[in-house]
Amino acid sequence: MTNAQCIYGRRPAPGEPGLAPDCRPSWREDLGPVWLDRVVPPRSFQVYRDHEIPARRVVGHDGDDVPCFQAYDYRRLDVRSDDDEEYYLAVAYSESLSAWRLHDGRWLVYRRVEPLGEEDAATCVLSIDDRMPR
Numbered sequence: 097m098t099n100a101q102c103i104y105g106r107r108p109a110p111g112e113p114g115l116a117p118d119c120r121p122s123w124r125e126d127l128g129p130v131w132l133d134r135v136v137p138p139r140s141f142q143v144y145r146d147h148e149i150p151a152r153r154v155v156g157h158d159g160d161d162v163p164c165f166q167a168y169d170y171r172r173l174d175v176r177s178d179d180d181e182e183y184y185l186a187v188a189y190s191e192s193l194s195a196w197r198l199h200d201g202r203w204l205v206y207r208r209v210e211p212l213g214e215e216d217a218a219t220c221v222l223s224i225d226d227r228m229p230r
Contacts, residue, residue: 135196136164
């Protein structure tokens with residue numbers, strides 16, 4: 097399985113500890129290198145998918161089965177037409193969140209919202225919260 101086929105992340109390297117042989121979410125993707133040693137790394141994952149809308153939620157657990165990573169993404173698709181004859185689906189709104197539990201118990205949260213209109217710009221916020229985001 098290649099990364100293109102693995103929609104929830106990357107395939108683990110051979111011999112990587114504590115991983116199932118299937119696809120593993122890319123929990124480091126939005127995490128800057130300065131934070132890497134400050135977060136609890138996940139050892140296992142649960143992936144929840146919505147079958148009615150393009151959305152997913154991933155929860156990573158540490159060695160004690162306590163949540164230490166969470167990510168979700170959601171896209172709203174609208175039906176559009178350029179000529180009122182042919183119609184297609186286009187992303188009208190996109191929202192994603194990645195959160196990591198820090199060693200001190202707080203959560204580092206990266207949230208990105210893209211209202212994909214003609215003049216709308218993405219909003220990205222990095223914050224620290226006392227609780228795991230819901």
